[in-house]
Amino acid sequence: MGTWIRTGRAAAASVLACAVLLVVQQAWFFGGWGGAEVSTFVTDASYVPLALVFTVLGARVALSKRQEPRTRRAWQVITVAFGCQLAAHCAWFVQNHVLHVTGYPLTADYCFLLFSPLMFAGLLMLPGQYRRRRDRQRLALDALIVGAGGFIAIWYLLLGPILHATGLTRWERLFTAALPIGDLLLVLAMSTALLRRHQPEAPAPVRLLAGAIALTVTADVSYSWIQLNGGFTGGSWVDLLWLAGCFLLVLAADQQYRRPRNAAPRRADRNVVFILPYAAGIAAYLLIAEQSSHLPLNPYGGMILGSAVLTLLVMARQMHALRDNREMAVTDGLTGLANRTLLTERLEQLARRPIRPGRHTAIMLIDLDRFKPINDTFGHEAGDAVLVAAAAALRSVVRSGDLAGRLGGDEFAVLVQDLPDRETAGVVAARLLEALRTPVIFGEHVLMVEASIGVVVRDDPHASGETLLMQADTALYAVKRAGRGRYEYYSTVMDTRAREAExxxxxxxxxxxxxxxxxxxxxxxxxxxxxxxxxxxxxxxxxxxxxxxxxxxxxxxxxxxxxxxxxxxxxxxxxxxxxxxxxxxxxxxxxxxxxxxxxxxxxxxxxxxxxxxxxxxxxxxxxxxxxxxxxxxxxxxxxxxxxxxxxxxxxxxxxxxxxxxxxxxxxxxxxxxxxxxxxxxxxxxxxxxxxxxxxxxxxxxxxxxxxxxxxxxxxxxxxxxxxxxxxxxxxxxxxxxxxxxxxxxxxxxxxxxxxxxx
Structure with a gap:
């Protein structure tokens, strides 16, 4: 099996087989075929091949030289956790359908329990982006907020009832309490893995692992709740969540193996991940409010309501502060334009979009001519005045949906989208040249500047943002060699000349x-x-x-x-x-x-x-x-x-x-x-x-x-x-x-x- 699964086709076939198996099981469940006993048998049998595949695929990642060492070590631990899941599902099937063993806890329960701490350790070992001490502290706080919200929910739903349940031995009570505590560890690990933004976003394998854990924890909590309130029966809707979580583990292991060792960084849309701590806090207060609804308004109800409102206001204030920090991080301090960070992010976004007919994107690299003599003759204050005036000129031409930024020094960039044709980019460049020729008054001096512009119209769907910027720079270099004060479109001929010079x-x-x-x-x-x-x-x-x-x-x-x-x-x-x-x-x-x-x-x-x-x-x-x-x-x-x-x-x-x-x-x-x-x-x-x-x-x-x-x-x-x-x-x-x-x-x-x- 291990040798067979190493090939790409075999792995793809195994993933497809798991998807078919999941669909068949769900069709069997919703169709209600064969009665409760047959449905339980089919459901319990479905776990075994799914667990076998995600364990073998996980081992493939753990042994693969394609993965960087830290990723490989993390997946070695995750694969051991997968192995515990496989052992648990096999033991569960044998105990229930072959040996007909009863009792609690059984071998399968111990294997299920081992999955949580191992998975917790594996997720925390996954490599993340380098962080300063302050970033690590903020990450820890965010993860603890999510963990605290999860603890309140688990305490309310499970731990509290478990501690007061009757008919359980001390060992059974401790073991039963350990299961939701393990789920809480998984919630902490999941939130940490998502919030720390790997390279620099959470890649697809991590998001799939997080989805699998979310489904597994939801199913575990539901299972424990049903057990405490009447008894769980196999083949129920809870199994659908567990099986879906198993399939996501299959996809996560397969995607991790296919992921390049040095995948190109992509800008993440963190909106969903960003609200995790806030969602956890709101959910916790909703549970507190529901639990305390029978208490008198004075004083307990008012105190709880006031605490909830105060917390929400603090959250809103923090969101505004984070938005301000974000704007400061992506704004050039002198000109108020976008800085290199935001320009790079937006370029990568543009590079990932498909090219649509009649919707052209142009990148323009702008360099001010004769800027250095102004700086040397009249001083840096005069140079700053020219840069500020140039930024104002760019704003006067660029539309609201486009982006103008300063890359550094006297070099600017403009990203223009949704142009009807290539020639329109030249019209925009000509308007920019005209606007930048406006004289700058500095004290008693009138400073005259011009600009050179390199223009590239995106026509290669595979070109990265960095490549587009390099092509614009090649066109700008050609303009400067040809006499400055004008614009030029990028062409492959220019690229050859630039490479020849290099x-x-x-x-x-x-x-x-x-x-x-x-x-x-x-x-x-x-x-x-x-x-x-x-x-x-x-x-x-x-x-x-x-x-x-x-x-x-x-x-x-x-x-x-x-x-x-x-x-x-x-x-x-x-x-x-x-x-x-x-x-x-x-x-x-x-x-x-x-x-x-x-x-x-x-x-x-x-x-x-x-x-x-x-x-x-x-x-x-x-x-x-x-x-x-x-x-x-x-x-x-x-x-x-x-x-x-x-x-x-x-x-x-x-x-x-x-x-x-x-x-x-x-x-x-x-x-x-x-x-x-x-x-x-x-x-x-x-x-x-x-x-x-x-x-x-x-x-x-x-x-x-x-x-x-x-x-x-x-x-x-x-x-x-x-x-x-x-x-x-x-x-x-x-x-x-x-x-x-x-x-x-x-x-x-x-x-x-x-x-x-x-």
């Missing part, structure tokens, strides 16, 4: 790093050379492989300075190996040349200058070119490649066989190495056709008197097959992955120091 800046800022993948002699495993492979250590996105940026570099021409940087860095590193390990003189270094580099008129001079600068010998360097270079080489290209060969540099055709190679040009070009693409190597160990094709390529290289190097070797069988074909050199994950410079240095030292020592 990539060129990465070269200038030394954000690139060269990894090295060794190529080995297939027969012995000895390292014969290393291939230099570039990576981008992006400050925001982490380490990026070449697939993330090389195509962009080729498209924009940024590959030329990037390629020169890679060649220089690789030669410098390899020259260091030669100096530190005397046995490494024979090591070859391979570096890729892009088609745009080969087309550069100064290619030979650039390579020669780098070799001179780094001290790496030309006869140990291999430059790899792609098939697109050899397909139709012009005389100038052939001349440059021959000049590189005359320096002593070897030339290799990389990824041979992936394009449309012209064999005649292999004879004309000064190429001495043929690198077989990984697509030919995959499958050669067990596919006769793939093996034949690969062997043909190897023999082709031999026919042209070239050294053949196989790429992408991942298994020993592939290596053995290549040896049988006559291929002597290869590289791939089976031997080495691309290594960062420190690891590559260690590998080189280890091999060539051993060679020298021997």
């Amino acid at each position: 990539l060129r800046q990465a070269v200038a800022n030394d954000e690139l790093v060269v990894y090295f993948q060794p190529a080995v002699a297939l027969a012995t495993g000895e390292i014969r050379g290393v291939e230099a492979l570039v990576r981008w250590n992006h400050p925001a996105r982490g380490l990026l492989g070449p697939g993330e940026f090389i195509d962009l570099a080729e498209e924009t021409g940024a590959v030329v300075p990037l390629g020169a940087w890679v060649l220089r860095a690789a030669c410098r590193e390899a020259a260091g190996w030669r100096a530190e390990s005397p046995g490494a003189e024979a090591l070859r270094l391979s570096v890729n040349l892009s088609p745009k580099q080969v087309a550069q008129a100064d290619l030979v001079q650039t390579v020669e200058a780098i070799l001179t600068e780094t001290g790496f010998p030309a006869d140990r360097l291999t430059l790899e070119i792609t098939e697109s270079v050899i397909l139709q080489p012009d005389p100038l290209t052939i001349g440059r490649l021959e000049a590189l060969r005359d320096l002593g540099i070897e030339l290799a055709v990389d990824d041979f066989g992936t394009g449309y190679s012209a064999l005649s040009y292999l004879r004309r070009l000064p190429v001495t190495i043929l690198k077989i693409d990984r697509s030919f190597v995959t499958g050669i160990a067990d596919d006769a056709e793939a093996r034949s094709v690969c062997e043909a390529v190897v023999h082709l290289g031999e026919a042209f008197r070239m050294t053949v190097v196989a790429e992408g070797i991942e298994t020993p069988d592939q290596a053995a097959a290549l040896i049988d074909m006559g291929c002597g050199v290869g590289q791939g994950f089976y031997f080495y992955r691309p290594l960062p410079p420190p690891e590559a240095t260690a590998v080189i030292r280890r091999q060539f120091s051993a060679v020298v020592g021997s």
